[in-house]
Amino acid sequence: TIEKIKEIIGDSYFWASVDETTDRCGRYIEYIVVSKLDSTGPSSPNLIASRVPEVAKSSTIGIVIQTFYEDDAVSIREAKVATFSKAVVSDLAYVKRYFGYLPGVIVSLETRVQRLIESEKIMNTIQEGVKQTPGLVASSVVTKLEQVLQRSLGWRTMVAVSDILGGQSTPLKEIILNSLELSNLKFCPLTSCEVERSFSNYKNILSDHTTNLTCENLEKYIVIQSNASCL
Incomplete structure (x- = not known):
């Protein structure tokens, strides 16, 4: 094999x-x-x-x-109690209203044999969706998401590669790959x-x-x- x-x-x-x-x-x-x-x-x-x-x-x-x-798990007992809390019910309604689309978007991101350009578009959809969500919780999510992506060298590289494959101009100093390597990343997950x-x-x-x-x-x-x- x-x-x-x-x-x-x-x-x-x-x-x-x-x-x-x-x-x-x-x-x-x-x-x-x-x-x-x-x-x-x-x-x-x-x-x-x-x-x-x-x-x-x-x-x-x-x-x-x-x-x-x-029966011995404190988290499980607390979770059962929390389901009866009005504050938790309100929070869940907020999550459902503004973040309910995420599971479907994540599933589409997991699609097999997807082009890198399409994967980046999905990530951009998530970022834009979160930015347009009202409330302090959404602001915290936006900040955290941006921090994670900005610290990820791999993500920044993939965005630059996707831009190049999409015909956009990207500073060469951001990319250390040759033309053959770049083209072969077309279907990189x-x-x-x-x-x-x-x-x-x-x-x-x-x-x-x-x-x-x-x-x-x-x-x-x-x-x-x-x-x-x-x-």
Whole structure:
């Protein structure tokens, strides 16, 4: 499977996305997904690794959290009480009125094989929507969103690349990529959704029988199964 992925990518540029999850056994799992960057069209993502780190504090945290009883969780009890609060009902109405569109917009941002230009437009839609929302809460959201995006070098780079691909002029000092590299970013994703989709495959595969596999053999099994439909 890995050899086939190497053949598909060859000497081409590719993007890689890394994320993590905790499985039903309390293990801390790291996933790596790659896909070929090609200006002529999108390529299928491929899972190349599913590893259990030798040292990971999050694994311990995950195991502990899974031992909690719902009746003992203060947050759950407080949440039940909060649902009867008039202030909370009013706040939820405000959120529904002005931020209710976000789930749908986020789903569209997660669309597979989407052009970078389209992804940036969706992000701009979110920013403009928040800016037009009244209230102190919205002002705080606008400030936080702008701070996060301004601090993100990756986001600023993707915006500049998107502008170039859209025919706009961008100072070259903002971009350290050549023309071939820029064109190959046409279908570069802005999210790590492909890794999240791999998590779903992993959880579907992980049955009572496969939990007895060693981490090394489980990784091989997951990689083969996850790539079966696209190789």
